[in-house]
Amino acid sequence: MAGLNGDPSVLRRLNSAAVLRVLHGALLSGAASGTTSQPGSMTLTEITKAMSVSRPTVEDVVESLLEQGLLNDLEPTGRVAGRPARRFGFRADAGHVVGIDVAPDWVHVLTADLVGTIVASHHAPVSRRADRPERLEAVRRAVARVLDDAAPGRRPVLGAAVATTGIVDAVGRVVLSNLPGWTGVDLSSELGDIIGAPIVVENDMRAGAAAERWIGAAMAADNVVYLHAGLRMGTGFLIDGRIPKGHHGGAGELTRAGGKRALKAYRRLLDHLPPADPANGSEEDGPPRDVRPLFEAAARHEPAAESAAKDFARRFVKAVEGLIVSIDPEVVVVGGSLALAGDIVAEPIRNHLAKACVFPPRIEVSRLGDDSVAQGAIRIALDQVEAQLFLTGNGH
Structure with a gap:
């Protein structure tokens, strides 16, 4: 000094x-x-x-x-x-931040003031089969709608974060994705002109983990694993309160074997749903159907749904066991549609990890619903702005 x-x-x-x-x-x-x-x-x-x-x-x-x-x-x-x-x-209203969730089936955009209070929101469906130009246009329209609702003339955008499905590298480029044409997209460059502020790009599951630590089921916990199953499926984690990326941006991604086991477990759930609508994509592209109704039925203790939900939870946690053991988290959060079943699915996960882990983590059920990823993007954007305002060095 x-x-x-x-x-x-x-x-x-x-x-x-x-x-x-x-x-x-x-x-x-x-x-x-x-x-x-x-x-x-x-x-x-x-x-x-x-x-x-x-x-x-x-x-x-x-x-x-x-x-x-x-x-x-x-x-x-x-x-x-x-x-x-x-x-x-x-002045919390001296500016605002934007959080964007680019999911296979929708774009969800939030804007918040400088303490994280949401001031505008927009959710727009997008076809899972949309190509890159169509998906980018949907994102741009949703962002423009939210910025208009948030009255940017009074609240300038100071930072933004985009959480997207796929593996994202250190410079914010999507290096691998199963969405059509999405591999290689640079969302910071694509959205820079409409947002007009620094943009961070992150994987959606990691953003979900950040949201859970900020305002969700893992508040104040520094070491967290987030398990998500619904219209998309994946894992995210935090170590010492931060989001590790790895050399290629793939830290925490399921192994090929683990991913296949998790997807197989998900497909077993589809036996309990009506046949898929071909217009929504094939099962080979990943989970195209929301199993929300099944998990809701499980929560009502309907026998067939409850049995299927428990079976999925056991198979899913086995597929990600290696990740959880290696992270040694304080908390494992169950999110997405899976969380709707509550303790019906939390208990099999808890029982399995009690045997698999030297130090079994606490198992919590998310309360954030479909907002979790966009809320996590808001938190990541706030981290960037706070690092600039407060010189904390705690940016993403």
Whole structure:
């Protein structure tokens, strides 16, 4: 740090980031230090104490951040004797982030303010057989719709993340996908003109895991495995709170043998559903049919559905056992349509891992539903924005 002391611009940037971190944290916790009638706000004295720097430095930084529109100068509330101290708060509406879920069968786009509150959403169906231009056009239309609904003139986009099916490399290019023409697509470049902000591209299952850690069944857990089955099937995981990628972006992907076993287990479920509509794609392309009704029936303890759901859960966890054992997670989250069956499917997974793992993880059922991947994209985008605003180095 000593090497920075001679550069006022660097010190000013560090102090600005520190003030933003303090007030952002106060807003998230719902209260500043001490007693206040305006949760999330702080006085100059409170900010100075939290930062352990001089009051003139804080005053100078706060005025600059007010000019940039990143802070609120809040009016005193209630009756106060004498001249009330000014209170300041982080402006959650100073900008927003966009989260995009590109699934085989839909595009789901969310936009949120800078503390993650969703302000606009759009869900659009897409044919599983759509080619690259058709799917990209669907994404662009959905993003444009959400940006229009979110009034970007008042809330500029500061960051975005796209979560897509397929393997994504370190620079955000889809290097392998079973969607028609999707291998090789660079979503950051394709969407840059419409979003106008930095874009992170990530695998959808990893985004689902990030969502579960943020607002879902694995809150505050740093080592998480996410199991998803529905109109798409896969796994994602976090290690020490971060998303590992591996050399080619394939960290955590099912092995060929494991993937075949998982897909075979899924196809066994199809015996309990009406015949597939050929217009929706072939089973060779992956799971084209949602087994939601079967898992809902299992939750109602309908015997045939309950038996099929339990059988699938046992076969699925066997297919991914190696991943779970190697990650040694604190929590395994059951997501997608599979989560609708609740403990009906969680219990076989719990029993199997109790025998397979040296340290059996906790098994939790997701409550996020189809929003999990888009919510995870929001979290990934927020990580990027916060890393820039707060200089935390905790970006994706």
